[in-house]
Amino acid sequence: xxxxxxxxxxxxxxxxxxxxxxxxxxxxxxxxxxxxxxxxxxxxxxxxxxxxxxxxxxxxxxxxxxxxxxxxxxxxxxxxxxxxxxxxxxxxxxxxxxxxxxxxxxxxxxxxxxxxxxxxxxxxxxxxxxxxxxxxxxxxxxxxxxxxx
Numbered sequence: 001x002x003x004x005x006x007x008x009x010x011x012x013x014x015x016x017x018x019x020x021x022x023x024x025x026x027x028x029x030x031x032x033x034x035x036x037x038x039x040x041x042x043x044x045x046x047x048x049x050x051x052x053x054x055x056x057x058x059x060x061x062x063x064x065x066x067x068x069x070x071x072x073x074x075x076x077x078x079x080x081x082x083x084x085x086x087x088x089x090x091x092x093x094x095x096x097x098x099x100x101x102x103x104x105x106x107x108x109x110x111x112x113x114x115x116x117x118x119x120x121x122x123x124x125x126x127x128x129x130x131x132x133x134x135x136x137x138x139x140x141x142x143x144x145x146x147x148x149x
Contacts, residue, residue, distance in 0.1 A: 007094050014087035021080045029128050032069035036062060036135050043142060052146060059143040066135035073132055077125040
């Protein structure tokens with residue numbers, strides 16, 4: 001296998017990973033949101049009035065799940081960025097620049113030239129990260145309220 005074939009194979013794998021991870025991110029987020037919603041509905045159920053012990057257990061479970069959700073969100077975003085960087089570096093090697101008339105930029109190079117992805121603080125995953133942080137705050141407040149009653 002030549003070096004160019006290895007580069008192409010690596011680039012194709014990086015692109016596969018880039019296509020795979022956004023779907024996984026949203027699937028995981030939906031899973032965690034479903035669990036959070038169920039625990040919150042149980043805790044705030046006004047018709048059955050769960051006892052203090054049950055509210056504490058649900059609150060602790062909700063807090064642990066929310067912290068896990070935050071961790072999975074941050075790691076997932078980082079993993080996606082790492083694959084994007086790998087693909088971008090391989091692309092630079094594959095799309096060897098020639099003279100300006102012959103130079104063909106790859107998709108990541110083109111996107112970068114257009115300003116995409118240059119602000120690493122903003123991303124589509126940021127609202128989901130903030131949502132998981134919001135659930136952490138909510139569970140802490142609900143647990144405090146339960147203990148202060």
